Amino acid sequence: MSFEEMWAALLPVGRDEATGGYHRFAWTPPELECRAWFVDEARRRDLHVEHDPNGNMVAWWWPGDGSRGDAVLTGSHLDSVPGGGAFDGPLGVVSAFAAVDALRERGAALTRPIGIGAFAEEEGARFGVACLGSRLLSGAIDPARARALTDGDGRTFAEVMHNAGLDPDAIGPDDDLLGRIGCFVELHVEQGRALREPVGVASAIVPHGRWRFDFGGEGNHAGTTALPDRRDPMLPFAGMVIAAREAAERNGTVATVGKARVVPGGVNAVASSVTAWLDARGPADEAVRRTVKQIDEAARVAARPHRVSVDLAEESYTEIVDFDLALRDRIAGTLGGAPVLPTGAGHDAGILSARLPTAMLFVRNPTGVSHDPAEFAEPADRLAGVEALTAVLDDLACG
């Protein structure tokens, strides 16, 4: 199976034919199909698939017991945002299989295990917390909190895991698995327009987080309720959306409201409540914190005249992640001076950096569009990514 054959096999899974967008949410049928594809590709290469207690998978290339603690992990994730692109996640997993094939073809002599990882719920599209699989694995989230997370239909993470045949009581840090890994190198499509060459190396992930605003008003008839009698939560919600943009401009950050739930959602009914999610990121913790604080204050000011309540909850927050300097320099050296750049996107490599040396390779994205069907990497750049990952694995695992 060449890179392009593997790519073509995954391409239709979970794709909405009308929009071209992907809907691969953790443990839904399309994501389970991606998992089955992963297991098949591993079996085809005689790689042993390890399922950790948190829904993550690792396909191991190593004849021995791999207990020396120096394994080289690569891979990425298979899930998507709602209506996302084909590349975010799967590019890193497909490239990892292709790099293993390339190493085998050139008869590379492995001196350390190579693992290909596929992390669960990286996008947080189903349960609201990004990188849930790697957070659980590395102890970055309390298992009890994770079990209680709910999806859009009100099903808990525990319930969904149980229905997928997993044991929700077993989730949490897996020090045995982490102890076997020496470093993690994740290849990923670049998600902005900063990378001008086919392949780059990550320097850092800027601070980023997600917050949930709940606006509570009073449902009522849209025709018969006089304006002064209304407690309409849509109005402060709208004020919050506008305040988010203004606060981001003021603080040199980005702030986005891309998801909102209006209850009950009838055309002829004043809403009773609106829940909206804020994504905010910036170059420094302080700027992000100040952005969120200003948005919260503006939301409360907008809510008061309408007698609407405002609740703000932090769903996740990740401080700045500087990738391991020695590993980054070694990779940049292997790649002959590839550009080094930061990213505004969170990744499993960022979460796992708290426990392991981690690094990332980025593959150029000509338009910078991501989390959208237009997300893209040129075929030549994909192959350049595989070649770079092959060289890096050769250096790290065959030295």
Added chain:
Amino acid sequence: MSFEEMWAALLPVGRDEATGGYHRFAWTPPELECRAWFVDEARRRDLHVEHDPNGNMVAWWWPGDGSRGDAVLTGSHLDSVPGGGAFDGPLGVVSAFAAVDALRERGAALTRPIGIGAFAEEEGARFGVACLGSRLLSGAIDPARARALTDGDGRTFAEVMHNAGLDPDAIGPDDDLLGRIGCFVELHVEQGRALREPVGVASAIVPHGRWRFDFGGEGNHAGTTALPDRRDPMLPFAGMVIAAREAAERNGTVATVGKARVVPGGVNAVASSVTAWLDARGPADEAVRRTVKQIDEAARVAARPHRVSVDLAEESYTEIVDFDLALRDRIAGTLGGAPVLPTGAGHDAGILSARLPTAMLFVRNPTGVSHDPAEFAEPADRLAGVEALTAVLDDLACG
């Protein structure tokens, strides 16, 4: 079956136990259960149920052929808004059965047919056009346009009718049915706080309509897309929500955004499009038209700096409806001087007023809340409503 027994039987159908809100959308299982209840209640009284081609039902009390054109129609609708209350619609249908029972108990001698109607998709909660059943029956909507209406899952009205065993090609004006009806009196829960006595009579329905705004931007990554590169449709949508309130205040109207769809709806994705529905009503056509025009202008101004497109479509519009003066005076006389008041809510009686003399009875709503689980009428007021409707039917059909 007493009024309260019928009421209790309908109460659990389509109720969300968590919120107490009703979800009875046209031809979904809970609404089909309401239809089955209607047919059972008719059968229990030996009333013949007529199914018109548009999904409306009429239960006839009349031994003859009913072709004299003087039948008295009463009833209302059984469907609900999303998360609506128990009273809006069903109160009129249950009261109609109870009024027929009362007439029979007192041995009233019918001189004209009495029909109990249940109109389809009055709320427009599934296909977006309110009073769809009565609009089709009376020729107020083009059948081809109705067939092409889609629900939230993209299914057309034609498809849903077909799946319900109906013939979508047969929909449209039914002049035979209309020709048999002399007048229509709809009992309905009042939806504001204007009615201080148990029962009132409607004078008019103020002008009202629904408009759909489509904001088209570009989906992108919430972390990696710089603010100036964004084409975020949430921002002009928020501007439109705020502009709607301001325009309503300026023009002495009401304007409500109670439903919005954000695509793709990911927390970490700039939306690619937002669709939002505007409900606007006011004392005069001109004020409503001016309100919508000002909101549209504000939306376009808000959209321009973000390079977002704005499309505005009118989904429905109903000019002021003055109920038949002679019928209203006769009813008010029968009820001994009940208060006469206008309403901001649309009703099938408003649509049918273009073809027949129509009138409405309102039953007091202590809080004025409607389209919400808190919608209510006191048990004593419900019985006062039945008594009033009984007296009106006695006067109109037994004279």
